[in-house]
Amino acid sequence: MILWHKKEEKYPSIYEIFEEAVKKLEEKANGYTIRNATEKDLEVVREINLKTLPENYPPYFFRDLWVKYNKAFYVAVSPDEKIVGYIMCRVEYKPGFFKHFLVKSGHVVSIAVLKEHRRKGLGYALMAYAMKSLYENYDCKETYLEVRVTNKPAITLYEKLGYKIIKVLHQYYLDGEDAYLMARPLP
Numbered sequence: 001m002i003l004w005h006k007k008e009e010k011y012p013s014i015y016e017i018f019e020e021a022v023k024k025l026e027e028k029a030n031g032y033t034i035r036n037a038t039e040k041d042l043e044v045v046r047e048i049n050l051k052t053l054p055e056n057y058p059p060y061f062f063r064d065l066w067v068k069y070n071k072a073f074y075v076a077v078s079p080d081e082k083i084v085g086y087i088m089c090r091v092e093y094k095p096g097f098f099k100h101f102l103v104k105s106g107h108v109v110s111i112a113v114l115k116e117h118r119r120k121g122l123g124y125a126l127m128a129y130a131m132k133s134l135y136e137n138y139d140c141k142e143t144y145l146e147v148r149v150t151n152k153p154a155i156t157l158y159e160k161l162g163y164k165i166i167k168v169l170h171q172y173y174l175d176g177e178d179a180y181l182m183a184r185p186l187p
């Protein structure tokens with residue numbers, strides 16, 4: 001079942017979200033920064049992915065996303081200069097969820113923050129930076145992602161960012177769990 005969303009539906013703009021993200025970081029993550037990933041960061045990014053998610057990838061997968069979409073590939077850095085989170089995206093040309101024709105869509109492929117650094121606004125900020133870049137640097141008109149139906153923290157985060165559940169992808173994951181496909185228009 002596909003739940004089409006009305007054009008008139010209100011979404012918080014990526015600029016409001018970005019402003020909120022910066023404010024939240026100042027309040028809860030003093031000294032942390034978000035910056036674009038460099039090629040040297042990719043190994044640590046892969047380590048964080050292995051520690052935090054069951055969906056893992058070979059090194060060339062990270063490198064390929066970085067080579068093609070490095071402006072939408074960000075890391076979160078702690079006050080002592082350690083990488084503690086990442087987000088990586090892919091730009092796809094596909095039928096829109098909100099427009100009935102082909103659009104450039106920013107696919108959030110993977111995001112994670114190390115456990116000890118969660119609930120400080122870093123996930124929100126990584127998403128805010130990525131959404132802004134997908135729109136400004138890659139001209140994406142929508143953004144989407146898949147998330148495990150039991151992943152309450154992530155689903156709550158995406159809902160705060162204006163993503164809506166579009167449909168259920170049955171047995172999307174290798175272990176048989178379903179995914180929600182969530183999406184929102186940009187900006």
Ligand code: ACO
Pocket residue numbers: 052053108109110111112113114117118119120121122123124125145146147148151152153154156157158160
């Ligand atoms: N329970 C309920 N709500 C939560 C939780 C939680 N455990 N964690 C975050 N949220 C919601 C809250 O509304 C929170 O705002 P608040 O703290 O003001 O209440 C909001 O999300 C923002 O939280 P952040 O602090 O910005 O998020 P965080 O830095 O903790 O990162 C993330 C969230 C990335 C989902 C983290 O929990 C994580 O790395 N999880 C493991 C990896 C993962 O599941 N990644 C997503 C997979 S799907 C995909 O990659 C497309």
Ligand code: ZN
Pocket residue numbers: 107108109145146
């Ligand atoms: Zn995906």
